[in-house]
Amino acid sequence: MPQLKYWQAINQAMAEELERDPATCLLGEDVGAAGGAFGASAKLQERFGEWRVRDTPISEATIVGAALGASMSGLRPIVEVMFFDFMAVAMDQVVNQAAKISFMSAGKYHAPMVVRTMAGTGRGTGPQHGQNLEGWLAHVPGLKVVWASEPADAKGLLKSAIRDDDPVVVIESLALWSRRGEVPEDPDHLVPIGRAAIRRAGRDVTVVSWGAAVHRALAAAAELEPEVDVEVVDLRSLSPLDREGLFASVEKTGRLVVVHEAVGSFGPGAEIASLAADECFDALRAPVRRVTPPFAPVPFPPQLEKAYFPQVTDIVAAVRDVTRRAA
Amino acid sequence: MTEWFASSDGEISSEQALDIYRVMLTIRSFESAAADLLAGGRLPGFLHLSIGQEGVAAGVCSALGPEDGITTTHRGHGHCIAKGGSVDRMMAELFGRGEGYCKGRSGSMHIMDADAGILGAHAIVGAGLPMAVGAAYSAKVRGERRVAVAFFGEGAVGEGVFHESLNLAALWSLPVVFVCENNRYAELSHVSMHLSAKHVADFGAPYGIPAATLDGNDVLAVASAARKAVGRARDGGGPTLLEFETYRWRGHFEGDPQRYRSRDEVASWQARDPVARFQERLEAGFAVDVAELDRIEREASTAVERAVEWAESLPPAPPTSLLEDVYRSGSA
Ligand SMILES: Cc1ncc(C[n+]2csc(CCOP(=O)(O)OP(=O)(O)O)c2C)c(N)n1
Numbered sequence: 001m002p003q004l005k006y007w008q009a010i011n012q013a014m015a016e017e018l019e020r021d022p023a024t025c026l027l028g029e030d031v032g033a034a035g036g037a038f039g040a041s042a043k044l045q046e047r048f049g050e051w052r053v054r055d056t057p058i059s060e061a062t063i064v065g066a067a068l069g070a071s072m073s074g075l076r077p078i079v080e081v082m083f084f085d086f087m088a089v090a091m092d093q094v095v096n097q098a099a100k101i102s103f104m105s106a107g108k109y110h111a112p113m114v115v116r117t118m119a120g121t122g123r124g125t126g127p128q129h130g131q132n133l134e135g136w137l138a139h140v141p142g143l144k145v146v147w148a149s150e151p152a153d154a155k156g157l158l159k160s161a162i163r164d165d166d167p168v169v170v171i172e173s174l175a176l177w178s179r180r181g182e183v184p185e186d187p188d189h190l191v192p193i194g195r196a197a198i199r200r201a202g203r204d205v206t207v208v209s210w211g212a213a214v215h216r217a218l219a220a221a222a223e224l225e226p227e228v229d230v231e232v233v234d235l236r237s238l239s240p241l242d243r244e245g246l247f248a249s250v251e252k253t254g255r256l257v258v259v260h261e262a263v264g265s266f267g268p269g270a271e272i273a274s275l276a277a278d279e280c281f282d283a284l285r286a287p288v289r290r291v292t293p294p295f296a297p298v299p300f301p302p303q304l305e306k307a308y309f310p311q312v313t314d315i316v317a318a319v320r321d322v323t324r325r326a327a
Numbered sequence: 328m329t330e331w332f333a334s335s336d337g338e339i340s341s342e343q344a345l346d347i348y349r350v351m352l353t354i355r356s357f358e359s360a361a362a363d364l365l366a367g368g369r370l371p372g373f374l375h376l377s378i379g380q381e382g383v384a385a386g387v388c389s390a391l392g393p394e395d396g397i398t399t400t401h402r403g404h405g406h407c408i409a410k411g412g413s414v415d416r417m418m419a420e421l422f423g424r425g426e427g428y429c430k431g432r433s434g435s436m437h438i439m440d441a442d443a444g445i446l447g448a449h450a451i452v453g454a455g456l457p458m459a460v461g462a463a464y465s466a467k468v469r470g471e472r473r474v475a476v477a478f479f480g481e482g483a484v485g486e487g488v489f490h491e492s493l494n495l496a497a498l499w500s501l502p503v504v505f506v507c508e509n510n511r512y513a514e515l516s517h518v519s520m521h522l523s524a525k526h527v528a529d530f531g532a533p534y535g536i537p538a539a540t541l542d543g544n545d546v547l548a549v550a551s552a553a554r555k556a557v558g559r560a561r562d563g564g565g566p567t568l569l570e571f572e573t574y575r576w577r578g579h580f581e582g583d584p585q586r587y588r589s590r591d592e593v594a595s596w597q598a599r600d601p602v603a604r605f606q607e608r609l610e611a612g613f614a615v616d617v618a619e620l621d622r623i624e625r626e627a628s629t630a631v632e633r634a635v636e637w638a639e640s641l642p643p644a645p646p647t648s649l650l651e652d653v654y655r656s657g658s659a
Contacts, residue, residue, distance in 0.1 A: 030516055033516070058486055059486060062487070124371050126432075300434035301422075307646030
């Protein structure tokens with residue numbers, strides 16, 4: 001299987017889907033002539049023309065809203081919102097319109113659109129370019145939310161999102177941008193939305209994560225071996241969430257740690273902990289622990305970023321903490 | 328309108344002119360130093376520089392008093408320096424030191440100084456316009472003769488808040504001046520790719536706002552137009568939209584390979600260097616001698632060198648500061 005970088009997998013997914021379906025198009029700031037602020041759409045405008053791969057003004061609300069209208073009128077648009085933080089500018093169209101089109105039209109309309117956005121976490125981007133707001137999105141009925149930690153999933157999840165008939169927000173990680181991995185060449189390589197992946201099987205503790213944090217969870221698991229046998233679950237999809245996958249793992253290990261780069265309060269970890277408490281109460285042998293940043297904006301310099309975002313040592317400590325509890 | 332704004336409002340004193348010159352050189356030397364530090368791996372984070380655009384920052388802020396407020400963007404070092412921000416505390420912020428404006432936590436794109444009337448550099452395109460409108464509304468409600476200035480790039484015209492801000496400011500006749508630095512590019516896109524009108528100033532008329540497009544690299548023209556707009560605002564005449572044509576010499580960010588423009592284009596704008604042009608004017612029109620200009624240049628670069636030396640010698644901001652100031656009333 002060919003090795004691709006994370007961003008190349010995204011590029012390939014878009015190229016294949018643009019090729020496959022003439023209704024697919026891409027809109028965003030600098031996505032065309034420049035090939036994307038981070039190169040994700042390199043060469044796509046050359047191949048598919050300046051209307052299907054379209055540079056826009058700096059107008060997140062309008063681009064997302066226009067993509068929605070286009071999706072209700074025969075296209076399957078992909079919108080690139082350059083940084084996760086800028087989703088805030090587009091939130092009305094995402095939350096009040098796109099998410100509710102199918103419901104409000106009693107299924108007569110639907111919104112087959114994708115919003116791709118970039119988490120700048122870990123790259124010194126600071127308070128207005130480094131936030132993780134996946135909890136906001138996963139909180140909205142009608143939206144799907146996915147986040148790949150590996151190049152193969154970056155391709156497969158994006159392709160599934162493009163072919164999905166509902167609005168899907170695809171979050172990408174700048175921290176993983178150059179990460180290499182094997183990526184299937186199959187033009188129908190689809191990673192199902194709503195299915196988690198077990199990255200490392202283990203018996204003692206389940207560590208659930210997504211995006212770049214998955215790799216720190218794996219590093220923590222390696223460090224804890226053989227003391228603790230950690231199972232690392234990469235959620236991949238926050239909404240819908242793979243409840244069966246989550247419950248099966250927690251039933252097996254009896255201990256759960258959730259690691260994410262969004263702040264803790266009212267965050268996705270709380271939802272996951274609550275689901276596990278509801279469904280796996282008898283199996284749980286320790287309280288569910290969350291490893292998250294403190295309840296504060298994102299700092300920019302490296303030493304503060306390190307203190308802010310969950311590190312391997314924080315995950316190791318949380319796992320030790322839940323395993324120390326009586327069996 | 329353009330003629331009125333373009334006509335000189337009379338001579339400024341040579342003292343004022345030299346102040347403007349000092350500000351321009353301080354900006355240039357601050358940003359040149361920051362570029363070198365980043366390239367040398369001594370600074371963390373991202374840098375968006377305004378070298379080549381100093382005329383707008385220095386000219387506009389020369390028309391403002393300490394009580395007036397400004398908002399700016401990711402490319403805001405120049406505006407902050409011109410409005411009286413401290414190069415020491417700015418440099419400390421860039422270095423991620425606790426003595427920086429945000430205790431070294433926010434970085435280059437987020438300089439704020441309540442004492443100097445810097446309501447902040449905000450890295451969300453367009454975000455500063457409504458805030459300036461609000462500062463002007465406050466002046467009106469409180470009966471203060473304060474004026475607010477929003478600095479922004481032409482790219483911000485794409486955002487709804489640009490139009491909403493102009494509408495509201497005109498509707499309520501607020502003391503705000505919208506200052507657009509049209510530097511021809513928004514990130515990697517030429518203005519022809521993102522602007523429907525020929526000039527940003529064309530958006531004044533639909534809202535009933537006086538507007539003009541002027542040479543941003545002629546600092547005296549900038550200063551004169553700004554004095555008129557600020558004076559109108561202060562006297563209750565309402566908002567103005569000033570568009571200054573200028574050019575950023577550096578990439579969108581430091582490290583930008585700049586494939587979207589030619590070296591010739593950059594060189595043609597460098598030939599219209601606002602600093603060099605002003606220097607010639609000072610020598611010819613104000614009979615300032617060259618030694619005086621050299622002295623100012625040395626002082627500006629010494630101030631920046633000292634700031635770098637001081638900032639770099641400080642310890643990195645401590646993790647204990649992460650939770651500070653999240654709420655004014657103490658942590659949650
Ligand atoms: C809401 C939002 N969208 C996109 C960006 C990314 N971005 C940063 S600067 C920039 C271009 C801004 O162009 P302009 O307003 O002309 O200012 P300039 O950079 O030329 O000073 C873009 C698109 C952003 N920071 N905020």
